[in-house]
Amino acid sequence: MERRSFLKTGALAAAATAVAAPAIAQSQPQVKWRLTSSFPKSLDTIFGTAQQFAKYVSDATDGQFEIQVFAPGEIVPGLQALDAVSSGTVECAHSPTYYYIGKDPTLGLGTGIPFGLNARQQHSWWYFGGGEQIVNGVLDRFNAYSIPCGNSGTQMGGFFRNELKGVDDLKGLKFRIGGMGGAVLSKLGVVPTQIAPGDVYPALERGSIDAAEFVGPYDDEKLGFIRVAKYYYYPGWWEGGAMLHLIIGKEAWAKLPKPYQAIVQHACEAANNWMLAKYDYVNPGGLRRLVAQGAQLRAFPLPVMEAALKAAEEYYAETGAKSPDFKKGYDSMVAFRGENLLWWQIAELSYDSFMNRLKAR
Template sequence: MKRRNFLKGAGLAAAAGTVAAPAIAQSAPEIRWRLTSSFPKSLDTIFGTAQTFAKYMAEATDNKFQIQVFAPGEIVGGLQAMDAVQNGSVECAHTPLYYYIGKEPALGMGTGLPFSLNARQLHSWWHFAGGKEIINEVMGKYNCTSLVCGNSGAQMGGFFRKEINTVDDLKGLKFRIGGLGGQVLAKLGVVPQQIAPGDVYPALERGTLDAAEFVGPYDDEKLGFLKVAKYYYAPGWWEGGAMLHLVVNQEKWNELPKNYQAIMSQATEAANNWMLAKYDAVNGQALRRMVGAGAELRTFSPAIMEASLKAANELYGELSAKNADFKKAYDSMVAYRNDVLPWWQLNEYAFDTFMIRTRGRA
């Protein structure tokens, strides 16, 4: 290369360095955050979703944005994750919003109300029917914002130490159940208990709990519920598709460069898809293993389902009458549900039920 051309190239490179480097540095700063999860490390899918999200963030930013994931108890307890984000103890948390209905009942809709939407419908409501705006308006009151970051799909009804055949069998039952599902069942005589996942097994073993629900076969198997309660019920009508969120401190979110906000939004969506697909892949296998180990499958009777639906609708009417934020979220969900269910019945439901009936023919 001729010296004149080399110097010309060097001059262009130097000029680019003086202009572009500061702009790049400004848009891609080195950032270190801490994330507290509501779930123990032993649950590799639901805790792993936070780890997967953190990995996506690092990969998409050439390791400039590092997020360290902590299990419950390492910084705060699993039920205090949003509190830690709100007060700035950590920058973000991976948690279900229904853990915080004591702050605001409308947050239950962020995870999904009993008898509301399945996983795909809830995700659609969030992005295309006002869910994100409604819930994050509420979150703003607590110095937080949230992004979708996981879904379990329809959950199981949990493990019971005795059979539940009638509505009367629910009376006095001490049941570990999260969110508004506990308030629904309380109308039927259940004594709901909101206990962090890691504390459920010993309570069930000691008999301070009569029943416990968590997610589904894969996680329930890991938590060992079958060892102390053999009746395994379906469906978990209180969580037809439980959505999880990355809860982010509002001030920390606002400080991020726009490109980092965009990357985080996409990384949470990717982690959301990873979690749902993983559960779909592993739940059936885990269920077969537990049945082989002695789990006795049961379904809630039509009478229990109808009584629970009636109680849920009564609760929603009561909450809507005294809480404007809940009413706004609930009315939005109901309008969306009424709009999509006829299509679902015509097509998605018809296809799924046909394939289930004919699955042995292949």
């Protein structure tokens, strides 16, 4: 082909593409959804994930599909997000499914359980290990459908007013902790309370709780825990890779055109990657600043970790005996974990261990 002919053809193709893109967008209906988040606006990463998701959807549809994001309390409280979706009050919510284990314990597996999976493993189990079918099978009873939309990575163990020296120090401890971590710790004498993120600091300041966990250094700094508690524990063994979800009403999802459904799924995946990458970037600086402000870093004592693991296994056996769905999901996750940790030990763990030694040197 002659150069002039090629340039002419290429220019025409480019022009056609430029015209076609808006035309395709205009051929799709205009859709407006409302999204209620379980997280306050002050937490720019975790609340921002819902905003990023909404932006991706709008950009991909040339503004034809708009999702307005609301903070807790603007429509419903943060812990009532699933109820708002189930009733049709909103089309969707951004929330961890483990907030709703009171409805069905299987929903805890959607976010992650104590001594469960890390972020990448949780993602893999959801899409390839059967997690999606198990958790969404339960959510279907609540008129909802979920898609992963964010992950925090491994979390911190939280801020404590007093130092933990052993298992006995857990007895009577009033601890803000969500999901199954609270149920496990209650076996060791902890008094767990599930408080929405925006209410945690006042409770810790008043002394109505003795300790609080949330996500990691970046958010913990914003929430101001260091001002009322100084002992900062790690790791958050109850959230090795906490997955968040876009929880969508079944009717709203069914009415959505297939192209829009595909866009939502891809936007969730993009938002999922954005959140994990953002936390990996901001948490190191947050940790340094907290230590500079007086945070006393402490690893959970090994006896506490071992006692918590034993309590967790007892809890899972008891829960599985009452809930076939949970047992099915837990057995699936354990089988996946056993196989995956074998690979992780050979590749990821050995590489990370070497690189940490290199850093220390």
